[in-house]
Amino acid sequence: MSRAALDALSPDAKAEHDRARRVWHANIGPLRTPQMAALHDDLWDIVETNQQDGDKAKGAAAIDGYPGLGKTTATLVFAREFHRRQITEEGRSTPGGHEHLPVCWIGLGANTTIKGLNQTILDFARTTGHIGSLMTLISRGAGRAIRHGQERLTRDLLDRVKADEGAEQSRAPLQAALDAGRLTPHHRALRTTASADA
Numbered sequence: 647m648s649r650a651a652l653d654a655l656s657p658d659a660k661a662e663h664d665r666a667r668r669v670w671h672a673n674i675g676p677l678r679t680p681q682m683a684a685l686h687d688d689l690w691d692i693v694e695t696n697q698q699d700g701d702k703a704k705g706a707a708a709i710d711g712y713p714g715l716g717k718t719t720a721t722l723v724f725a726r727e728f729h730r731r732q733i734t735e736e737g738r739s740t741p742g743g744h745e746h747l748p749v750c751w752i753g754l755g756a757n758t759t760i761k762g763l764n765q766t767i768l769d770f771a772r773t774t775g776h777i778g779s780l781m782t783l784i785s786r787g788a789g790r791a792i793r794h795g796q797e798r799l800t801r802d803l804l805d806r807v808k809a810d811e812g813a814e815q816s817r818a819p820l821q822a823a824l825d826a827g828r829l830t831p832h833h834r835a836l837r838t839t840a841s842a843d844a
């Protein structure tokens with residue numbers, strides 16, 4: 647708006663315009679600075695190539711720099727872009743109807759342990775926290791089914807698998823998956839179902 651156009655506003659309209667400008671200025675950015683673009687390029691290099699599974703270590707990124715340079719801001723912009731891309735590619739929900747959460751933001755204290763980190767990730771995803779135990783129960787059950795020449799994970803078979811207390815509590819949801827016919831000892835079926843339910 648030109649100075650003349652501003653002067654021509656009624657007092658009410660001028661007050662409203664100034665209020666809108668204050669809000670806009672308080673929330674300026676994030677500006678796509680060349681530094682941010684360069685950082686995002688580096689992050690995409692790492693994220694695009696970290697599809698390793700099994701025992702192969704994934705690449706990870708650490709961002710370091712002087713205080714107040716915009717590390718957190720640039721990372722959040724990247725996280726939002728990554729989130730959007732994953733949702734575009736994979737859809738809003740899993741085949742099992744669960745919401746996809748491509749990005750998880752976790753603040754770490756100075757004395758965070760690996761166990762504490764995993765616990766926080768699980769809390770974030772609002773899972774029961776027994777995923778490790780559940781997976782142990784499933785894999786032991788699958789191993790037993792294969793050894794016994796049986797191609798289905800039945801209740802009878804799982805009841806004979808020894809598991810820790812966490813896994814005990816996982817038997818009910820697992821039974822529901824079995825009842826729905828979603829689990830067999832086949833490698834691919836297990837992997838698909840496990841990730842959909844995780």
Ligand SMILES: Nc1ncnc2c1ncn2[C@@H]1O[C@H](COP(=O)(O)OP(=O)(O)OP(=O)(O)O)[C@@H](O)[C@H]1O
Nearest residue numbers: 674675676677679712713714715716717718719720
């Ligand atoms: N690209 C940007 N566009 C607009 N504002 C920005 C941008 N980057 C940073 N800022 C602003 O600069 C301030 C500091 O940014 P930020 O918190 O991201 O820095 P930091 O490097 O994470 O700092 P610290 O080392 O303290 O964690 C914030 O007020 C943020 O809004």
Ligand SMILES: [Mg+2]
Nearest residue numbers: 714717718719
């Ligand atoms: Mg920061």
